[in-house]
Amino acid sequence: MAIKIAVLVGSWFHMSALGFRYVAAAACIAFGLVVLESVAGPAEVAQIKSRQDKLRDMGGALKAINDELKKRRIDWDNTVVPNAQTIKDRSGYLLNWFPRGSGPESGVKTYALPAIWQNNDDFVTLGKLAQVEAAKLNQVALSKDANALKAQVEAMGKACKACHDGYRSPDSEKEDEN
Numbered sequence: 001m002a003i004k005i006a007v008l009v010g011s012w013f014h015m016s017a018l019g020f021r022y023v024a025a026a027a028c029i030a031f032g033l034v035v036l037e038s039v040a041g042p043a044e045v046a047q048i049k050s051r052q053d054k055l056r057d058m059g060g061a062l063k064a065i066n067d068e069l070k071k072r073r074i075d076w077d078n079t080v081v082p083n084a085q086t087i088k089d090r091s092g093y094l095l096n097w098f099p100r101g102s103g104p105e106s107g108v109k110t111y112a113l114p115a116i117w118q119n120n121d122d123f124v125t126l127g128k129l130a131q132v133e134a135a136k137l138n139q140v141a142l143s144k145d146a147n148a149l150k151a152q153v154e155a156m157g158k159a160c161k162a163c164h165d166g167y168r169s170p171d172s173e174k175e176d177e178n
């Protein structure tokens with residue numbers, strides 16, 4: 001099969017200069033597609049949408065706990081514990097959601113700043129700190145201590161914000177207000 005194709009292409013080359021140009025053009029297009037693909041592959045594009053969904057869930061979960069704290073009677077079992085679990089579980093994967101190529105250069109709408117890949121060690125450190133706070137949040141939720149929960153929700157919020165301040169475009173806040 002491969003030999004047959006080689007012979008075919010070979011005889012094409014001999015046939016005419018036009019044939020050669022055609023093959024060369026096709027090769028250029030194919031090469032161009034490969035280059036494009038390496039900038040924003042389907043995997044990176046899918047990753048962006050999926051991480052935004054998961055981060056939004058984490059934001060919703062933290063807000064649900066915060067709202068619950070304002071109530072007279074805190075519903076630990078139905079609200080605090082499951083939402084703290086969501087934050088802990090998701091934050092454990094957070095650092096996997098930012099492969100190189102999944103920034104603004106992908107052409108997909110994202111608030112992830114290029115600094116994520118330029119200062120990656122710092123980004124990873126902030127991600128790990130958030131994981132530590134999320135694990136604590138989960139423990140506090142299980143302990144059902146309202147004062148401890150209040151303090152830990154604040155600490156969690158600070159850990160999320162520390163990363164957003166340096167690595168998420170401030171434009172995202174303008175849109176959140178809408």
Ligand code: HEC
Pocket residue numbers: 048051052053055056057058059060062087091094109110111112113123124126127130156159160161163164167168169
């Ligand atoms: C290590 C960095 C980092 C940490 C820690 C982090 N985030 Fe984010 N977050 C980002 C980046 C970067 C984006 C922008 C992602 C994008 O647009 O592709 C983002 C986006 C978001 C969004 C917007 C998602 C959307 O598109 O609607 C929410 C909500 C969010 N984060 C919540 C949280 C919460 C809650 C925490 C803490 C429990 C947290 N984040 C921790 C980096 C981080």
